[in-house]
Amino acid sequence: MSEEKEVTIYDIAKQLNISATTVSRGLKDHPTINIKTRKKIAETAKLLGYRSNTFASSLRSKRTQTLGVIVPRLNSSFMSSVLAGMENAANKEGYNLIIAQSQEQVEKEKENAQIMFNKRVDGLLVSLAYGTESIQHFEVFFSKKIPVIFFDRVAAHADSTSIIIDNYSAAYQVTKHLISQGCKRIMHVGGNMLLNVYSERLRGYKQALADHKLPFTEKLVLTGNLTEECGAETAQKILKMKVKDRPDAVFCANDTAAVYCMIALKAAGIKIPGEIAFAGFNNDPISRVVEPNLTTVNYPGYNMGQAAVTGITSHLNGGTNISDTNTIVLRSELIVRDSSVKKK
Amino acid sequence: MSEEKEVTIYDIAKQLNISATTVSRGLKDHPTINIKTRKKIAETAKLLGYRSNTFASSLRSKRTQTLGVIVPRLNSSFMSSVLAGMENAANKEGYNLIIAQSQEQVEKEKENAQIMFNKRVDGLLVSLAYGTESIQHFEVFFSKKIPVIFFDRVAAHADSTSIIIDNYSAAYQVTKHLISQGCKRIMHVGGNMLLNVYSERLRGYKQALADHKLPFTEKLVLTGNLTEECGAETAQKILKMKVKDRPDAVFCANDTAAVYCMIALKAAGIKIPGEIAFAGFNNDPISRVVEPNLTTVNYPGYNMGQAAVTGITSHLNGGTNISDTNTIVLRSELIVRDSSVKKK
DNA sequence: CAGAGAAATACAACCGATTGTATTTTTTTG
DNA sequence: CAAAAAAATACAATCGGTTGTATTTCTCTG
CATH class of the missing domain: 3.40.50.2300 (Response regulator)
Structure with missing residues (x-):
C-alpha cells in the first residue's frame, strides 16, 4: 500500500490512451479539450489517486501559488488577526502562505527575504522589523517584478505599495x-x-x-x-x-x-x-x-491582512496594477x- | 536589469568549464568534490547572482524542506505562541512553514490536508478542528510515511504522535x-x-x-x-x-x-x-x-510549537523515530x- | 615506473508537468 | 460531397537540479 509509485499524468494518459498534453490541459479545464474527455480524465485521476506535482508544475510555469509573509513577531494579538485575515483571503484565492518572523532583527529579515526569494514566492507581504532603515534587501524582488506589499510597519521612503491606517x-x-x-x-x-x-x-x-x-x-x-x-x-x-x-x-x-x-x-x-x-x-x-x-x-488587523493579500493577488491575476497604488489606508476608529x- | 534570465548551475558550469553535476554537488559541499573546486563554484555562484531553484530540486529529490501546519484558528493568544515557537524551531532547522486554518470546520481541514499533501510537505503539524471525529483524511500521509504530529487538540484514537499537556x-x-x-x-x-x-x-x-x-x-x-x-x-x-x-x-x-x-x-x-x-x-x-x-x-504554547517541530525534524533527519513515540507530555503548572x- | 586504488569529475537519464506548434479529427458550408 | 474552418488532440522541447554509474585524473606502493 504505502510503497506505490506516484501517479502522474502519464499514467492517466496511458490508461485512457491519450496524450499527456491532453491530460494536463484537461485537468485544468482548458477550453480546447472536449468536455467528455475532461470528464473522463477527472474520473481516471480520482480513480488512480492522482495528485498534481506542484514542483513539476512550478518548475515549468514559474508560478508557485505561494505568498511569503515576514512579520516582526507572530505572537501578538494584532499580528495574529492580520495573519488570520491573510490566510482567509489567500485560501480563497488559491494561494498558500509561507510565514516567517524577523524577531525584530534586520538580519533575520534579510535571511527570510532571501529564503522567500529562493522559494520563488509569487508575492511578498512584509511588516518591517524595528531596526530596518533600508529596504535594500527587498530590491531583488522589485527588480524581478515580484510584487511586495508593506503593511503596518512600512518603509518610510518606500516607493512600493503600503497598507496602513491613518x-x-x-x-x-x-x-x-x-x-x-x-x-x-x-x-x-x-x-x-x-x-x-x-x-x-x-x-x-x-x-x-x-x-x-x-x-x-x-x-x-x-x-x-x-x-x-x-x-x-x-x-x-x-x-x-x-x-x-x-x-x-x-x-x-x-x-x-x-x-x-x-x-x-x-x-x-x-x-x-x-x-x-x-x-x-x-x-x-x-x-x-x-x-x-x-x-x-x-x-483592523484582520481587514489589513485580507487587504494585503487581495492587493497582491489581484495584481498577480493581472487585475489592478500594484505599482499604480502607492498607499491603501484602512479605516480605523x-x-x-x-x-x-x-x-x- | 530586471529582465535577466535566471542563473542556473549550467551557467556556473560553463563559466568554470566543468560539469553541472560537479556544480550541483559542489554547492551542497559534497565530500567527493575537491575543496578548491567547491570554493570556486561558490564564488562564481555569488558572482553571477545564482539562486537555487527549489522546484527543480524538490522535483528530483522529493524533499521540500517545508512543514505544513493546520490549526483551528490563528487569532488566539495561545495559537500565536505556538506558531511563534514553531517558526523559531523550523527556521533553525532549515524548514519553512506553510500555515492554514481550518476555521473549526472539518471540511476545511480536509481541504487543507489535501493541499498540504499536494504541496508535498515533509511533515504535518495539526491541531484538530472542533468537529473532527475521524482522522481518515490524514491517512494519505500515514500511508506515504509522511510524519504527522498532533498537538493540543489531538485525535482521541490516533495511533500517531501527540504533543499535549496533562x-x-x-x-x-x-x-x-x-x-x-x-x-x-x-x-x-x-x-x-x-x-x-x-x-x-x-x-x-x-x-x-x-x-x-x-x-x-x-x-x-x-x-x-x-x-x-x-x-x-x-x-x-x-x-x-x-x-x-x-x-x-x-x-x-x-x-x-x-x-x-x-x-x-x-x-x-x-x-x-x-x-x-x-x-x-x-x-x-x-x-x-x-x-x-x-x-x-x-x-506552554511556545514550547509546544518548538517541540512539535523538533519532533518532526529529528524524525526526518533520521534521528528519533516518530512512530516509537506515542505521546509527548509537556509540563504545565x-x-x-x-x-x-x-x-x- | 607500472599498476592498483583512491579521488575527482563527467555522462546521461530522470523527476512530472507545461506549452507553442503541428497534426488529426470533426463540423460547417457552399 | 469536397473544401474550408473549427475543434480536439498529439508531439516534442523545456524547466533546472539530482543521482547512479562510468570515466578520468591523481596518488601511492612495490
Whole structure:
C-alpha cells in the first residue's frame, strides 16, 4: 500500500490512451479539450489517486501559488488577526502562505527575504522589523517584478505599495478626545520613532495639541518599547513627578503599555480617569478587560491582512496594477471607553 | 536589469568549464568534490547572482524542506505562541512553514490536508478542528510515511504522535486548589467534550471532587464554546440560580470564558473570590489584567510549537523515530492568583 | 615506473508537468 | 460531397537540479 509509485499524468494518459498534453490541459479545464474527455480524465485521476506535482508544475510555469509573509513577531494579538485575515483571503484565492518572523532583527529579515526569494514566492507581504532603515534587501524582488506589499510597519521612503491606517489622524482624534474631556497635560508614550506608525502617532498628538492651543511639553513625551515593563516604568516615572507636574492624561501608542501603566498607577492609589485619563492604541483584548475599560483605536488587523493579500493577488491575476497604488489606508476608529471619560 | 534570465548551475558550469553535476554537488559541499573546486563554484555562484531553484530540486529529490501546519484558528493568544515557537524551531532547522486554518470546520481541514499533501510537505503539524471525529483524511500521509504530529487538540484514537499537556492532571490540580480554599460547590464550564483537551479537564475535575469526598453535581457542569459570550451567559445562569444553589467557585476550561463570566458577575455585585472563586486555563494575557487576577494553568504554547517541530525534524533527519513515540507530555503548572484565594 | 586504488569529475537519464506548434479529427458550408 | 474552418488532440522541447554509474585524473606502493 504505502510503497506505490506516484501517479502522474502519464499514467492517466496511458490508461485512457491519450496524450499527456491532453491530460494536463484537461485537468485544468482548458477550453480546447472536449468536455467528455475532461470528464473522463477527472474520473481516471480520482480513480488512480492522482495528485498534481506542484514542483513539476512550478518548475515549468514559474508560478508557485505561494505568498511569503515576514512579520516582526507572530505572537501578538494584532499580528495574529492580520495573519488570520491573510490566510482567509489567500485560501480563497488559491494561494498558500509561507510565514516567517524577523524577531525584530534586520538580519533575520534579510535571511527570510532571501529564503522567500529562493522559494520563488509569487508575492511578498512584509511588516518591517524595528531596526530596518533600508529596504535594500527587498530590491531583488522589485527588480524581478515580484510584487511586495508593506503593511503596518512600512518603509518610510518606500516607493512600493503600503497598507496602513491613518496613524496621524487616529492619534489626532485620540488626543482631541482627551482634550475634550478637559485634559491639559497629556503625556504621550510612543515607540521607536524610526517606524512610521509611531512617528505618525506622535505627529497627530502634537498637531492636536497645537490646534487646541495647548503647549507641547518635551517632558511629557516618552519613548520606549511599549512592553508591559515599559508601561510599569512609565507609571513609576509619573509617580516620581511632583503632583502638580503630573499629566492629567496618558496616551500610549499601544494598549499593552497603557494597561500596565494603569494597573501600576491604580495600585498606587491614583484614580482613573479622575486624576489621570488613559487612552491606548490597537483595541487589544486586554483593553476590554482592564478596569476601567481602555479608550483605544480600533486597528483592523484582520481587514489589513485580507487587504494585503487581495492587493497582491489581484495584481498577480493581472487585475489592478500594484505599482499604480502607492498607499491603501484602512479605516480605523476611536473607541471611547471609561478610562478617558471625565465628563459624563 | 530586471529582465535577466535566471542563473542556473549550467551557467556556473560553463563559466568554470566543468560539469553541472560537479556544480550541483559542489554547492551542497559534497565530500567527493575537491575543496578548491567547491570554493570556486561558490564564488562564481555569488558572482553571477545564482539562486537555487527549489522546484527543480524538490522535483528530483522529493524533499521540500517545508512543514505544513493546520490549526483551528490563528487569532488566539495561545495559537500565536505556538506558531511563534514553531517558526523559531523550523527556521533553525532549515524548514519553512506553510500555515492554514481550518476555521473549526472539518471540511476545511480536509481541504487543507489535501493541499498540504499536494504541496508535498515533509511533515504535518495539526491541531484538530472542533468537529473532527475521524482522522481518515490524514491517512494519505500515514500511508506515504509522511510524519504527522498532533498537538493540543489531538485525535482521541490516533495511533500517531501527540504533543499535549496533562490536561487531566492540570484540571485536577486546579480543582484541588479550589477545594483547598474551602470551595464545596465548584462549577465547571467546559468545551466540546469530543475534544481530548476538554474531556480530560472534566475528568480531572471529577476525580478531584471524588478524591475529596465532594459530590459531583450534574447541574454544575456546563458546556459551551468558551467565548466571551459563553462566559457572560454562564454568569447569567449563575445569577438566575437561587442563592443557596449557586456555586462558590467556577473553573472554566479557558481564560476567556472565565474572565467574561467574572466581569458580568462583578457587575452584578458578586464578590470575587469572596462569594465565588475563579480559575481558568491557558494563562492568556487577559488573565493577568482582570481584577482580581485570574488563577489559571500555564499552557506552554511556545514550547509546544518548538517541540512539535523538533519532533518532526529529528524524525526526518533520521534521528528519533516518530512512530516509537506515542505521546509527548509537556509540563504545565498551576498559577495561583487572587481570583481563587479565599484564605490568606 | 607500472599498476592498483583512491579521488575527482563527467555522462546521461530522470523527476512530472507545461506549452507553442503541428497534426488529426470533426463540423460547417457552399 | 469536397473544401474550408473549427475543434480536439498529439508531439516534442523545456524547466533546472539530482543521482547512479562510468570515466578520468591523481596518488601511492612495490
